[in-house]
Amino acid sequence: MAREVALPLEIEEERPEPRKRWKRVLSTARKHPLGVFGLGCVSLLFFCGIFADLIVPYNPEATLRETQTFGTLVDAIKPTDTRLKIAGATLEAGDNFDIDGERMLVVAILNSSGNTTSIQAQRSSSQQAHAAGATLELDTAIANTKPSWSHPFGTDHNAKDVLSRVIFGARISLLIGLTAIITGVTAGGFFGVISGYFGKIVDTIIQRCVDILLAFPAVVLLLAIITVVGDEDSSVRRFIARNTPLPNGEFLGIPTFLDVFIVALVIGLAVAVFTTRVVRGAVLSIKENVYVEAARAMGASDARIMWRHIFPNVAALVVILGSVLLPVAILAEAAISFLGVGVPLGTPSWGADLSDEKSRQNMLEGIWWPVFFPGLALSLVVLGFNMLGDAFRDLSDPRLRGSGLGGGGGGGAGGGPM
């Protein structure tokens, strides 16, 4: 008896030291550097997505403005003076500028000699005196600036900070990806279990619907649904706006939250179609198990058997499907936003930023940063998911373990053409 009481203590002693476990993790990581890289990319996506509004240096929606100094006042002027002598500035009639906060409008250029120019100006109502040497200032939008320390990814043609938009893009990608996967996998799991469990007429109806939906190429299906559902006053949109607490305007820093959410639901539908087919296949074999028969013999209802005996056995499959389809959903959002039917233009989504007509034209003139960085972020995220998936497959497939092989099978997110 006494020995048995002592048993837990022995187990306590045999538990591996925390340092050892840490070492094991490290050595696994060293064997799969690409997997670690993938984990890094995916973690960065989640970090940026969750904390977007805390870490953005600028508001991704705000037009960035800056005060530029471009000249000086040569002679002091009295409050009523409208003739100004200025130095170091090139001005044209119709230009605006500020001196010590007072707005001046250039009416005419009187004469210019060398560095100094005399102008006739129209002054604002708050007339005041200005000393000689006062600086001329101009408040301008800073569009298309090169990457620099204050704007690491530069600014786009709307004078918006590209880095902030890329960070908010992570939030939109994550929001759409996760919403699509959660709704899609839940609905797909539900219909898949029902279809596989009941068989006969239920199975036939559900599977023929799936057949029909699978008959569309994925992009075409998404385009077709999104134009029906995503329309400004479609019944689905109105239903969601009226019957759910989802805000119609800005939420979580996303200006067009409802539109973004509807895009997620549409992608979720495509996910659901695929999941239904896969889960149904798994259920067909699970329901032949003896424990299902035993449960039925004990008088369990269909609902109970499905929920307590069949669903737990497909849950792992559903989770794996979800994680594999997450990058596909993120890519799908980018693709349809790129085609101009996804999230509304101006939303800081990677796909929408890539499709911006003006940015793409500017790119031909060497302004590459507004398009390059959102695309890079999107590519890195998908790359990260793929590398992480490859590493997991290497780790979990005992046949390939340690051989440095693996990464077999077609697999992988995107399937290229997306």
Added chain:
Amino acid sequence: MRDYILRRLLLLPFIMFGVAFMTFLAYRIIPGDAAILHCQLECTPETVAALRHEFGLDRPPLPLSVDADPPFLQIHGNSQFGGWLGNVLRGDLGTSFSYRTPVTDELGHRVPITVELLVLTVILALSIGLPIGVLSAIRPATPADWLSRFLSVLFLSVPSFYLGILLITFGVVWFNWSPPQFGTGYVPLYDDPWINLQQFFFPALVLALGESAVLMRLTRSAMLEVMRNDYIRTAWSKGLRERAVVWRHALKNAIIPIITVIGLQIGGLLGGAVIVESLYNLNGMGKYILEAIIRRDIFVVQSVTLLFAVSYVVANLLVDLMYAWLDPRIRYA
């Protein structure tokens, strides 16, 4: 086997009917009358009514309608759905109401473009993916293998539209060179093959790189599987050269799943064609459907969607049949 083919063939019309019905119904749910969208500013009740009559939008949408009053079920001989389906079966896909041209005429010069794009894509993808995949399988765990695996993950991850933009831009900015534009005129293959291929090369390459990544991974794993077989060891011990063992003995068996996957990817490629055609301003089927969707040109959308779905389903069926033909061991239940 014959039963399986028969069953698939019998199911085909039902799926097609379902697809047709769904596309039809979906575009009748869209709010905003197509006629009002079409006449825009000059809309008077009379012109709208005339347009609705011209497009047939004033007829009942479905052949069957349910009423609260007797007769509860009404059958309409002149329904929009029935009319459309009948016309489609007769080969008339309707008329676009934004271009006012028959859909079949438009498709006549758009389908060849998409088909050429897809054929070139598959050729390019095979010529990139197959050699690299084979190389990576016969030299596992060497720098060549690592490089090819890295390339495959990279190509798989970079979205086609991003790659396309980069290729256009860096061609212009760095080499001051751009491919012959489609905007100024598409040159058919039989007029000037050289210019035509220049025009198609980059769109096809963009699509093909993603596709080749899938092929690389598949070729690699299929070859690794095959190279372990006894008959390969026999081939080696006969003293055959590596080239003969790999290309004549191993690849012949490894190619079967590869061909299947190419077929299964047709759906993805059709979707990719929508993206690449709109990016490169290629007037193919993909650009047609995208424009029609944006213009709410419902007759074009429903017919072209149907065409997309038909080609996809038929391609899948052909792949299944080819699979069985290539590998006689396969038996369908």
